[in-house]
Amino acid sequence: MHRQVFDLFFKATLATLExxxxxxxxxxxxxxxxxxxxxxxxxxGLWPVRPIGRMLGIAVDLTRAVxxxxxxxxxxxxxxxxxxxxxxxxxxxxxxxxxxxxxxxRIAEVSLKEVSPxxxxxxxxxxxxxxxxxxxVLVPEALPGLVSGLTVTLVTLIGASAMxxxxxxxxxxxxxxxxxxxxxxxxxxxWVVSILVVLTILVQLGGNWIxxxxxxxxx
Amino acid sequence: xxxxNTSPAETNETLKIEGLSKAFDGRYALENxxxxxxRGEIVGLIGxxxxxxxxxxxxxxxxxxxxxxxxxxxxxxxxxxxxxxxLVLRQRIGLVFQGFNLLQSRTVSGNISLALEILGVxxxxxxxxxxxxxxxxxxxxxxxxxxxxxxxxxxQRVGIARALAGHPAILLCDEATSxxxxxATTSILTLLExxxxxxxxxxxxxxxxxxxxxxxxxxVLVLDQGRIVEDISGEALSRGEAEHSLTxxxxxxxxxxxxxxxxAGYASSGF
Numbered sequence: 098m099h100r101q102v103f104d105l106f107f108k109a110t111l112a113t114l115e116x117x118x119x120x121x122x123x124x125x126x127x128x129x130x131x132x133x134x135x136x137x138x139x140x141x142g143l144w145p146v147r148p149i150g151r152m153l154g155i156a157v158d159l160t161r162a163v164x165x166x167x168x169x170x171x172x173x174x175x176x177x178x179x180x181x182x183x184x185x186x187x188x189x190x191x192x193x194x195x196x197x198x199x200x201x202x203r204i205a206e207v208s209l210k211e212v213s214p215x216x217x218x219x220x221x222x223x224x225x226x227x228x229x230x231x232x233x234v235l236v237p238e239a240l241p242g243l244v245s246g247l248t249v250t251l252v253t254l255i256g257a258s259a260m261x262x263x264x265x266x267x268x269x270x271x272x273x274x275x276x277x278x279x280x281x282x283x284x285x286x287x288w289v290v291s292i293l294v295v296l297t298i299l300v301q302l303g304g305n306w307i308x309x310x311x312x313x314x315x316x
Numbered sequence: 317x318x319x320x321n322t323s324p325a326e327t328n329e330t331l332k333i334e335g336l337s338k339a340f341d342g343r344y345a346l347e348n349x350x351x352x353x354x355r356g357e358i359v360g361l362i363g364x365x366x367x368x369x370x371x372x373x374x375x376x377x378x379x380x381x382x383x384x385x386x387x388x389x390x391x392x393x394x395x396x397x398x399x400x401x402x403l404v405l406r407q408r409i410g411l412v413f414q415g416f417n418l419l420q421s422r423t424v425s426g427n428i429s430l431a432l433e434i435l436g437v438x439x440x441x442x443x444x445x446x447x448x449x450x451x452x453x454x455x456x457x458x459x460x461x462x463x464x465x466x467x468x469x470x471x472q473r474v475g476i477a478r479a480l481a482g483h484p485a486i487l488l489c490d491e492a493t494s495x496x497x498x499x500a501t502t503s504i505l506t507l508l509e510x511x512x513x514x515x516x517x518x519x520x521x522x523x524x525x526x527x528x529x530x531x532x533x534x535x536v537l538v539l540d541q542g543r544i545v546e547d548i549s550g551e552a553l554s555r556g557e558a559e560h561s562l563t564x565x566x567x568x569x570x571x572x573x574x575x576x577x578x579x580a581g582y583a584s585s586g587f
Binding site: 213215216218219220221222223224225226229233234237238240314315 | 374377379403404405406407411413415417419420421422430431433434435462463464465478482
């Protein structure tokens with residue numbers, strides 16, 4: 098492969114990884130607390146304040162209902178406000194995060210819900226505060242599932258980040274559209290797809306491995 | 317080795333229940349229940365499933381609120397306590413569960429540590445106290461194992477160690493041996509007996525196993541449809557002085573079991 102072409106791919110891959118991991122980090126930062134709130138506010142939960150749970154649930158579902166390609170466009174003013182520009186790799190992190198937060202929250206909620214209510218009840222009965230239960234029981238007991246959920250989120254973000262190329266984000270998607278699609282460079286397109294496939298497989302295998310290691314001690 | 321905290325209350329009654337009632341959906345789960353438990357006593361709570369045993373146990377530690385009546389733990393009325401005070405009082409009550417309720421994500425030491433963390437014990441003291449508790453329940457060498465690597469009996473030992481972390485005055489056991497095989501049951505009962513005699517911990521235990529009653533209980537309360545229908549000492553029960561038919565049926569099940577199992581001296585071993 099020509100040196101310049103290699104550089105092009107290398108930079109694009111780095112940009113994709115930057116977008117994916119930065120927005121995944123933001124998704125966990127906001128999505129995990131959101132998932133915890135969604136879980137504990139359920140009836141019979143640790144903090145059963147229904148209205149809060151319902152409101153958050155609706156907000157999450159509304160965001161998830163908007164197709165990503167539309168969210169990308171709709172969020173342009175917001176992105177410009179936050180990042181100063183709506184173009185480029187850094188700017189793409191905004192819509193990617195916005196779509197990943199509710200996505201991860203719903204997946205994480207499933208894992209958190211699976212933690213035995215009896216166990217939570219028992220630890221409460223031992224005199225633990227709600228915060229202590231969340232910190233020491235809910236999250237650690239759900240951790241293998243949370244890691245699996247993060248893996249799924251990362252894979253989805255790899256796909257979404259390629260889509261962000263449409264609105265001028267950098268990365269592999271951008272490369273595929275500018276060279277592969279607009280200039281009919283099929284070889285380039287295939288290379289991009291191959292790299293995306295490899296990235297996806299690596300992320301999935303890595304996630305599976307970590308989750309399995311964590312799950313080792315669980316029945 | 318483990319010092320018992322002296323109770324602030326001068327009363328000899330660790331636990332006192334006065335006219336306790338609780339209803340679910342307009343039906344009494346517990347109706348006008350009164351009894352008290354002396355310090356150092358082992359009280360067995362028996363009754364058919366649905367008789368209200370677990371509800372009663374939950375009321376004793378404030379996990380369920382009562383509709384009327386009072387629950388006094390070491391002289392303090394549970395229902396007048398603020399949430400904070402209730403949390404502190406709960407730490408004076410150790411809980412042992414049928415399903416163990418251990419954290420899968422923590423080792424034996426970690427699970428015991430959880431109780432100490434809840435008590436607010438500093439990290440340095442925790443390590444020392446964990447060693448004491450592990451020694452007490454006989455789990456030396458298993459400190460770094462996860463619950464999934466333990467037998468049922470060992471898991472319950474972790475559960476008991478955890479329950480004892482805060483030097484509790486009372487241990488509430490909800491079917492603590494029901495998930496265990498006979499051998500593990502015997503060893504857990506021996507452990508509970510030791511805890512009672514050597515640490516002076518008062519024990520209230522729910523069980524449907526007459527063997528548990530026979531081995532441990534100083535006194536037996538029989539619960540039926542939310543009421544206490546019999547309050548009888550262990551000796552009187554073994555002399556066949558039970559008045560209520562339900563108690564008698566429990567006892568007959570006991571002697572039948574003994575014959576079935578052909579255990580020598582079973583029926584005469586008393587309590």
